[in-house]
Amino acid sequence: MQLIAEETAHSPAADFLPLNGTDYVEFHVGNAKQAAYYYRAAFGMELVAYRGPETGTRDRASYVLQQGKIRFVFTTPLRPDSEIADAIRRHGDGVHDVALWVDDAESAWRETTRRGAKSIAGPHVIEDESGRIRLSAIATYGDTIHTFVERREYQGIFLPGFREIPRPDPVARPTGLLHIDHMVGNVGWGEMNRWVDFYRDVMGFSLYQHFDDNDISTEYSALMSKVMANGNGRVKFPINEPAEGRRRSQIEEYLDFYGGPGVQHIAMATADIIHTVTKLRDQGVEFLRVPVTYYADLQSRVGRIDEPIEELAKLGILVDRDDEGYMLQIFTKPVEDRPTLFYEIIQRKGSRSFGKGNFKALFEAIEREQAARGNL
Numbered sequence: 001m002q003l004i005a006e007e008t009a010h011s012p013a014a015d016f017l018p019l020n021g022t023d024y025v026e027f028h029v030g031n032a033k034q035a036a037y038y039y040r041a042a043f044g045m046e047l048v049a050y051r052g053p054e055t056g057t058r059d060r061a062s063y064v065l066q067q068g069k070i071r072f073v074f075t076t077p078l079r080p081d082s083e084i085a086d087a088i089r090r091h092g093d094g095v096h097d098v099a100l101w102v103d104d105a106e107s108a109w110r111e112t113t114r115r116g117a118k119s120i121a122g123p124h125v126i127e128d129e130s131g132r133i134r135l136s137a138i139a140t141y142g143d144t145i146h147t148f149v150e151r152r153e154y155q156g157i158f159l160p161g162f163r164e165i166p167r168p169d170p171v172a173r174p175t176g177l178l179h180i181d182h183m184v185g186n187v188g189w190g191e192m193n194r195w196v197d198f199y200r201d202v203m204g205f206s207l208y209q210h211f212d213d214n215d216i217s218t219e220y221s222a223l224m225s226k227v228m229a230n231g232n233g234r235v236k237f238p239i240n241e242p243a244e245g246r247r248r249s250q251i252e253e254y255l256d257f258y259g260g261p262g263v264q265h266i267a268m269a270t271a272d273i274i275h276t277v278t279k280l281r282d283q284g285v286e287f288l289r290v291p292v293t294y295y296a297d298l299q300s301r302v303g304r305i306d307e308p309i310e311e312l313a314k315l316g317i318l319v320d321r322d323d324e325g326y327m328l329q330i331f332t333k334p335v336e337d338r339p340t341l342f343y344e345i346i347q348r349k350g351s352r353s354f355g356k357g358n359f360k361a362l363f364e365a366i367e368r369e370q371a372a373r374g375n376l
């Protein structure tokens with residue numbers, strides 16, 4: 001593993017694609033009403049806005065959910081003859097759009113398409129009584145897109161066309177999730193560097209860390225990963241590709257069931273992982289388990305930490321340390337019946353890394369799940 005951030009970080013002046021952060025993540029799902037309920041009741045997100053036939057949108061329904069700075073949009077098509085319906089048939093439920101918050105959606109589109117991005121939507125304005133939003137969009141890996149959202153002249157709850165839902169949400173049971181730490185993409189064999197180049201050359205990101213198959217391998221399978229970060233470091237996209245192993249890797253399983261490249265996991269940050277994971281578990285979120293032996297040598301591996309190790313062991317939370325501090329993390333099982341998208345809950349205590357010390361234990365846990373599905 002290499003930590004490369006400082007040397008290659010862009011100066012703001014050189015950043016041709018300044019990003020304020022992730023604006024929203026939009027999912028295409030078979031039943032948005034029920035998906036939204038799961039994220040409200042289990043993950044504790046609040047329903048804040050809606051659009052659908054009742055608000056004048058005829059072909060789809062969308063539910064906007066929020067917790068901390070995390071904003072998810074669940075969209076379902078209302079009729080079978082639509083692009084969204086086709087996407088769901090191929091991929092199942094999954095991430096369609098990783099939307100990025102910018103100050104200038106026109107410039108974001110111009111700078112990226114000039115450097116080779118495929119345009120999905122040119123700059124355009126939508127408006128309602130709360131103001132104007134400028135949007136544009138480009139393609140990334142698979143059928144995934146990046147919408148650029150400029151909301152300087154907008155005071156509404158989300159986007160024009162959405163109706164605000166009164167709060168508090170009686171279904172939501174908040175779990176302390178604060179913001180998105182990183183979002184990981186799975187791409188095909190030999191395609192990692194092509195997408196690393198895309199984020200570097202087209203989006204102005206730089207290489208933050210990288211892991212090869214020696215870092216990330218078990219007895220059976222391997223993968224390679226490079227973490228790309230934007231100029232101010234607020235947006236981090238690790239990119240994974242499968243590597244040769246004795247059995248089918250988790251990345252191959254994903255690619256098979258998703259029908260190509262796509263978002264593998266979204267890491268959400270908390271300031272109190274024991275509280276957050278306890279609540280998530282109580283509310284029905286299922287997590288991967290590592291063997292109890294993982295905790296036997298934890299103290300000697302990571303040194304002194306603030307959290308009681310028995311508590312971490314009870315919940316299955318993993319710990320890793322680097323020169324800058326430590327981090328705690330845990331992974332959910334896939335949240336769809338297809339073994340595709342899952343979540344990571346992460347608490348950083350100084351560390352900026354991605355839990356390299358946990359890769360082996362974690363991937364062995366994933367392989368036990370893969371074997372149970374008959375996919376190893």
Ligand code: FE2
Nearest residue numbers: 184267344354
């Ligand atoms: Fe992660």
